[in-house]
Amino acid sequence: MATTGSGGEPDHTTTDREIVLSRAIGAPRELVFEAFTQVRHLSQWWGPEGFTTTTRSFEFRVGGDWAFVMHGPDGTDYQEWITWTEIVPPERIALVHGEYRDDPNAFESVLTFELVGEKTRITMRTVFPTKELREEAVQKYHAIEGGEQTLGNLAAYVAELTWNETTPKGAED
Template identity: 70%
Template sequence: MAEAGQETRTETATADREIVISRIIDAPQELVFEAFTEVRHLSQWWGPEKFTTTTRSFEFREGGEWVFVLHGPDGTDYPEWIRWRRIAPPERIDLLHGEYPDDPNSFETFLAFAPDGAATRIVMRTVFATRELRDAAVEKYHAIEGGRQTLSNLAAYVTGIVGKGAQG
């Protein structure tokens, strides 16, 4: 019995510090992945509903950074910073996300893209340094709903591209 408990602890060592959101998107894996690689795509869908994005700088490569401002529907601006840590096309992107470089409250996000028939399953796993930071993100910034809305925006964007391609 103790061994089983130990296994569970190992499997969920970060469970109290993470948010996992997944979605099946009716578009090919390469297109869903590509939507993360170019600012012309990201600026069309990134963020929760009714948010917009202004990019200050963007370099999509391992070690590269994306510096941007997320504009809330109430007029609040949120400075944002991402460092791309690992890029494995078209299966995986790992990133560090905060308000600025060396932000002590930054968090890691691991994005996995996998074919699901003609569609793509995306899994977004975000890991915070502490449970308290995770809980604050959920309570103050509605991180779970915001993550779901962001993936919904991504789905609408890429399926729109697929639909336009089918028409043309």
């Protein structure tokens, strides 16, 4: 099964355990990367539409963790845990994401930030331990739609940051 990204084109290089999502964002690569490095940014955009995030702890460094709760629009709370395994500013972030530290069902993700003209193409490649866990994420948790929405939230957030940084005081009135 091929996974599709934002452009709708199949990615034939993926395996049956992967989800690959990609989006061009109209903001500098350094700013898009920074949106992942500080909890004050993440709390503004992380998650699918209608979700909010409460951080319990956050340390952005290799070996550091982000423990948080995603609050669904239906009131369901999802305990989440991310451990950063590689950080190469402003090009790449690798992480392990599960419900808790050492979750045997955790998946690995690599995010790349590619400068494309004046835009940044972010690509998220996620590999699940098994095909069954990937299918559960897609069917039960709507991982592809949720990932697309999360990237959309990121794009809107950094666009607002870029607009605020380039707009003279009083121009928004």
